[in-house]
Amino acid sequence: MKIWAIVSDFPKVTETFxxxxxxxxxxxxxxxxxxxxxxxxxxxxxHPEAQGIVDQAFHLGYAAPRTLGLALMGLARSPLRALRCVRRIVGAFWRQPRHLGVSLMLVPQGLALGQAARRAGVDRLYAEFAGYPATVAWVASRTSGIPFGFSAHAHDIFITQGLLATKARDASFVRTISEFNRRFLVQRAGVTQDKIHVIRCGVPAERCDTPLPVAPADGHPFRILFVGALLPRKGVDVLLKALGHLPKSLNWELWVVGGGSQETALQAQAAALPEGRVKFLGPQPSDVVRAAMDEAHLVVVPSVEGEAGRSEGIPVVLMEAMAQGRPVVASRLSGIPELVEDGLTGRLSPPGDAHALAARIEKSLTSYETAVRMAAAGQARVRADYDIGRNAADLLALIKGD
Structure with missing residues (x-):
């Protein structure tokens, strides 16, 4: 079978799934x-293992001659369906000018993609996100006849629900990554329950073979690790505030892996903490991230709800950390509690509450044997429910229509 997977930005280190x-x-x-x-x-x-896919990925410019030529072919082939797509888009977003403008701008790309897919003998279109990628796939499918389905992760459904019910109705399936998202799609977006399938993201099963950590030797610090984009919704500023509330007697250091728009501001904030405690390592390839997790005693994911509903789903970094047997502290947000069960597979903290986060971090480090027992339970949880091989096979079965 020939499958084209549709994304917005590519490649994107935060979307390894x-x-x-x-x-x-x-x-x-x-x-x-x-x-x-x-x-x-x-x-x-x-990441090295993805280079072949990256090299073969392709793009159609918004107004490139080839795009416009294929779009005209698609319009000629299915004029009424193309016009109905435009009408649906206008009806969904007429009160949201930004979403309306971008969605209409993507119509030629959707038309062109549909015709390119027909020429290439594509059997299925799959959109990795429910927002603009699903819109392009929907237009392509409606005007080419090639079936499509899409996944719903996080802010792709939280920011706006416009057009979601329409795309879901026409899709072969809607896959989402959490029960939280399933309820949201039904209650807020009007998607029918029977169309939605919960299939988690995941990590390679062999990652769960990593030995559990041990407390550092006397005189050595506990190493706390954050991995992710340095953006407001990731809550790194909250983490830095929390570290300032830890007892002075607690010996710790923080490694920050990632880059983003807040990097300079976060480095300035970190300067108020004891010198040398916080290290910013910048974006790193997967092997370096994995090695950093191996050396960490605690991984913290302090996410908060971002602007205009931009929020986490279930961060892959949590799956990776728990697969490697690291104790975790994360925000009680979105679908995260389905992976991090408070007091069983890790600890949860109210989003944005630096004092509460500090208390969870302190408890994890001062009762480290308990934290490691939770980490063992978390590792078992990932092995059972977040195996990327098994979950990708389930997704593939949906795409194939099995």
Whole structure:
């Protein structure tokens, strides 16, 4: 089977699950490639195992001659369906000018993609996100006749629910990553319950073979690790505030892996903490991230709800940390409690509450044997429910219509 997976930004180091799915489709013997809506992100780190997929990914410029030519072919082939798509978009977003403008701008790309897919003999279109990628896939499917389905992760459904019910009705399936998202789609977006399938993201099962950590030797600090984009919704500023509330007698250091718009401000904030305690390592490839987790005593994911509903789903970094047997502290947000069960597989903290986060971190480090027992339970949870091979196979079965 030939499958085209549709994303917005590509490659994107924070969306490794999208590449992992395509890798799994290829491993199962299918011809799978990535179509990215926006221009190629040439400055992004590419993990070595994904290089082949990245090299073969493709893009159609918004107003490039080839795009417009294929779009005209799609319009000529299915004029009424194309016009109905435009009408649906206008009806969904007429009160949201930004979403209306972007969605209409994507119609030619959707038309062009549909015709390119027909020419290439594509059997299925799969959008990795419920927002603009699903809109492009929907237009392509409606005007080419190629079935499509899409996944719903986090802010792709939280920011706006416009057009979601329409896309879900026409899709072969809607996959989402958490029960939280399933309830949201039914209650807030009007998606029918029977169309939605909960299939988690995940990590390779062999990652769960990592030995559990031990407390540092006397005189050595507990190493706390944050991995992620340095953006407001990631809550790194809250983490730094929390560290300032820890007892002076507690010996700790923080490694921050990632980059983003807040980096300079966060470095300035960290300067108020004891010198040398916080190290900013910048964005790193997957092997370096994995090694950093191996050396960590605690991984903290202090996410908060971002602007205009931008929020986490279930961060892959949590799955990776728990697979490697690291104790975790995370925010009680969105679908995170389905993975981090407070007091059983890790500790949860109210989003944005620096004092509460400090208390959870202190408890984890001062009762480290208990934290490691939770980490063992978390490792078992990931092995049972967040195996990327098994979950990608379930997703592939949906795409194939099995």
């Amino acid at each position: 999208a590449l992992a799915n395509v890798q799994a489709f290829r491993a199962a013997g299918h011809a799978a490639d990535v179509f990215h809506i926006k221009p190629f992100r040439s400055g992004e780190i590419v």
